[in-house]
Amino acid sequence: MFSAATYTERRRQLASALPSGLIFLPGNGEAPMNYTDNVYPFRQDSNFRYFAGHNLPDLALTIDAGTGASRLWGNDISLDHVVWMGEQPSVADLAADCGAERGGTLDELSALLKKHATEVHFLPPYRADRKLYLAEHLGAAAGASEALVRAVIAQRSVKSSAELDEMELAVTTSLRMHAAAEAHAAPGQLEAEVAGLIEGIAISAGGRLSYPAIVTRNGHVLHNHYHGNVLRPGDLLLIDAGAETPSGYAGDLTRTFAVGKPMTEQQREIYDLVHATRIASIAALRPGITYRAVHDAAGRQIAAGLKDLGLMQGDPAEAAAAGAHALFMPHGLGHMIGLDVHDIEDLGEDLVGYDENHRRSTQFGTRSLRLGKELREGYVLTVEPGIYFIPALIDRWRAEGTCAAFINFAALEAYRDFGGIRLEDNVAITEQGHRVLGA
Structure with missing residues (x-):
């Protein structure tokens, strides 16, 4: 207290x-x-x-x-x-x-x-x-x-300095959880062994998990809480997990790594694109900018990067405006975080993330952005770009011709079993810009 x-x-x-x-x-x-x-x-x-x-x-x-x-x-x-x-x-x-x-x-x-x-x-x-x-x-x-x-x-x-101190603690413990998971995970283990390790670290720090952990080799399933798969050499293991401090404040981090061996060239290319998008998105954060604008810029960056890899085509800005990038990132860039991992959303998601001047999009992908309004000093939010290859969604879009002018569906066959990569940090908005929480 x-x-x-x-x-x-x-x-x-x-x-x-x-x-x-x-x-x-x-x-x-x-x-x-x-x-x-x-x-x-x-x-x-x-x-x-x-x-x-x-x-x-x-x-x-x-x-x-x-x-x-x-x-x-x-x-x-x-x-x-x-x-x-x-x-x-x-x-x-x-x-x-x-x-x-x-x-x-x-x-x-x-x-x-x-x-x-x-x-x-x-x-x-x-x-x-x-x-x-x-x-x-x-x-x-x-x-x-x-x-x-x-x-x-x-x-x-709007978080006070004392609240930010608590959130630093939450993120510090969360980082320990992720570091231990990457050091411990090995081929032949169940996902559950890694999940149990990180939950134990959260409890040992005096709190608990701030939400049920996602620990999965099937990272393309966005909220996958099944932990029964056996890890194989080279699997991408996506872990979305955060600790809650004894005072109740939440951390919410995602890391993705290859199990037991270095990433393949294909994996590294997608990872580097997600990482670059995360860095650019964080760099853009400051009071007065809308988070919708940051989300849209991330969409353009992902579209441009996937075009360079031969998976998308056409003008990246036009592709993102049409929502074509949402085939690969069908969620929003982030949300508010504090005492709740999705802070205050029990009172109404649109009331928290939007206002009279900024309305939620109806477009697939962008409609899942939980925070679109102008950022203020004292806000704390997640930045979590990702790229996923979801076979069922790819098949539906190809059959219906959705965004066909911007998607190279033939090239996607080589990524059908790829899974997904997401990287996530927690960022406080400061008077002059922003501060990433944790080390």
Whole structure:
């Protein structure tokens, strides 16, 4: 946790953004795996954690938008729970730790919410039990507060120096994970052995993985969480994995390397193109530039590089404008990152990544860009270009003649079993430009 003064100031800033009403930020409870007492590893709601700090279940925070008064609500544990869990801090102690007043029990909070239901501001729920709770206490027709959503997004998007320090820790641990994976991976191993190694490093650093790791020899499957393949000599192993710090901040890095032997010339050519695109994209980052512009430039660079390799043809700028490069990179260049690996997107992806002046594209590939608006000092984002050879997508485009003027489909036959390469870093936007996090 940060200091109590940090959370007090965050809540003061949030309260000042709304004219009146009661801001209600419920925390998560435990989630059973298969019976009540066998639960998944606990992860507190990020919005609650941002304003209250604690990573403990069954707590709630209220903020009076008019007065700024904050109260932490929860039940002190019973002696029976002490037997199983040991001594735990009281709710009064937890409230003091984050600079809030002690509210009442959760039953008392329920009564308060029902009494002031029409005056309560809350964020969109993403868990079924939260939806049921809100319907019961605030009415079936109750809707999330747009004013609160926009205020939280604006506040959480800009990272403080203390938050950046935490994100440096997250990326430092993430880099250790990737370095260990590259040193350890060898032909004959299961992908699962590498996945287990990197998760152990994340846990040993006091946190956990910030999202389920992608560790795969089939890098062309973008979100491949299967770890059952045996690694073969020369396989490209794509690892997309990040650590979460004890304070909850996320790292999100991707590296790709060949297992057990140097890359082939074919692999190295594609790798070098992805690497050059990553370097150029990072170099372009600064306040005021739109991330859509950086994404588009990356598309042109990939199209030009693939033309040099004989895989694309025609004018690279025209090819990228037509979306032809998306056959090889069907995702966006990056997204915001912070307490969430896709930061604040539970409040609405378009509200986080776009605004009134910058709208999401409908074009295949570019429509998957999660961040398109102007960058500001204090934003932290991922830069993750990739090139993939996806047989099913290639076959569909060839059969339908999609972007046929720009794609050399005959040359792609030699890459049918290539897989994919992605390289990803986390970058903070500074007053003058940018700073890559980690070593």
